Amino acid sequence: MAGEVTIIGGGFAGVEAAWAAASRGCRVTLYEMRPQRMTAVHRTGDLAELVCSNSFKSSLLTSASGVLKAEMRRLGSLILPIAEKHRVPAGEALAVDREPFSQEVTAVLEAHPLVTVVRREVAEIPSERPLIVATGPLTSPALAESLKSYTGGESLYFYDAVAPTVTLESLDLSRIYRASRRGKSLERRAAGPGVRDGVGEGGPAAATSPEAGKEGPGSEQRSRGHDASDGDYLNCPLTRAEYLAFWRELVAAEAAVPHNPEDEKVVYFEMCMPVEELARRGERTLAYGPMKPIGLPDPRTGRRPYAVVQLRQENKAGTLWGLVGFQTRLKWGEQRRIFRMIPGLENAEFVRYGVMHRNTYVNAPRILDLTMQVRGHPGLFLAGQITGVEGYLESAAIGMVAGIAAQRLADGLLPAVLPPETALGALCHYLVETDPRRFAPMNANFGIMPELPQSPRDKREKARLKAERALKALDRFIAWLEG
Incomplete structure (x- = not known):
């Protein structure tokens, strides 16, 4: 019998978590409060709506965001193939036509036979496990208050602004x-x-x-x-x-x-x-x-x-x-x-x-483990910007981590921890291992990835070697995951 995973939030983290779990055989129930209840910056009820920039940053493998995209594709990303279909010119960056992109993400996820999308607000943490909270930086006040009892009441915030x-x-x-x-x-x-x-x-x-x-x-x-x-x-x-x-x-x-x-x-x-x-x-x-x-x-x-x-x-x-x-x-x-x-x-x-909006995130080093599970609360996972990553791409990637972890827990399998040499693994290690007194939101970057044994002076060559090492490490991880 297939395991079951519950997810709260239909943003980038939520849809990738749902896709990761469902693609690996789990039944998924995804709750999204829009359009029943809107936020200050969302305009539609579509899943994975872009509210800030329409760019997923550079696609080049000499950039950390390019490496992260390559890793996500190999792990079976939902959003990246759809983003390519709705791509608009943006130099080396991957940028998309907002509305058709989100509309197709919604249609594809809702059509998955193992995914049920429920359109209503969840005001408190439910008892179902595994549970992924992927409500993003604009988590409703009621749910944020409920989450405090699991995270020790500590939360941080920053203000994020959108361009016209x-x-x-x-x-x-x-x-x-x-x-x-x-x-x-x-x-x-x-x-x-x-x-x-x-x-x-x-x-x-x-x-x-x-x-x-x-x-x-x-x-x-x-x-x-x-x-x-x-x-x-x-x-x-x-x-x-x-x-x-x-x-x-x-x-x-x-x-x-x-x-x-x-x-x-x-x-x-x-x-x-x-x-x-x-x-x-x-x-x-x-x-x-x-x-x-x-x-x-x-x-x-x-x-x-x-x-x-x-x-x-x-x-x-x-x-x-x-x-x-x-x-x-x-x-x-x-x-x-x-x-x-x-x-x-x-x-x-x-x-x-x-416009400007307030983003809330937890102090991840005090709260999360490397699978994005809340310490002391088995089966409760966080995903997306609420964990302390910043950016659409990073939020989606952390959603994949939580989705895979929840699926493995539901199916009685061992936890899967991504290697720190990968861009995604480096993000996870940053979230968990940073000094909690100095914790701040982070994008994917080569600086948080381990240094090379013999690091060349040339920055491009260094980036190329880190990218090459990351993808080899990810391939080994996927082979273990599927073995």
């Missing part, structure tokens, strides 16, 4: 050019809708101020052999004067009140820092951060602008574009006023404004 989205038809394409940084496009192709040879169809190329690039990161340099007209991003170039005017308005802008104003201090995850908070660190911080012009020469001048705002395609039709690195907590009126100062966005239509 604009329509292509509202952009002034005569002021925008298409390029990927240093030409890193996975699909070398002709320029997309409304953009040809780096110049919009609406008119001639805009002149670049002679002061552009003086005394800054975008000092004008001639392009060397890089055809910037062929790329996946739309780029809005700024002169030094335009950049400084934008920066002054941004640092003085009025922010929205946090969801929990009683919190004494707003704590941000560094990778999702609001752009206005970054700007307050110094006049040039943005020009060396999300607005850095390196590798993005303007094909109309052959020179590098002082600063650049990049827009990434958000749907397959190419009608929606997101401001890369511009997650924000500004009031909506301030977003319209200030972001329309960006060249090409003077009349931008915002279909989605940047």
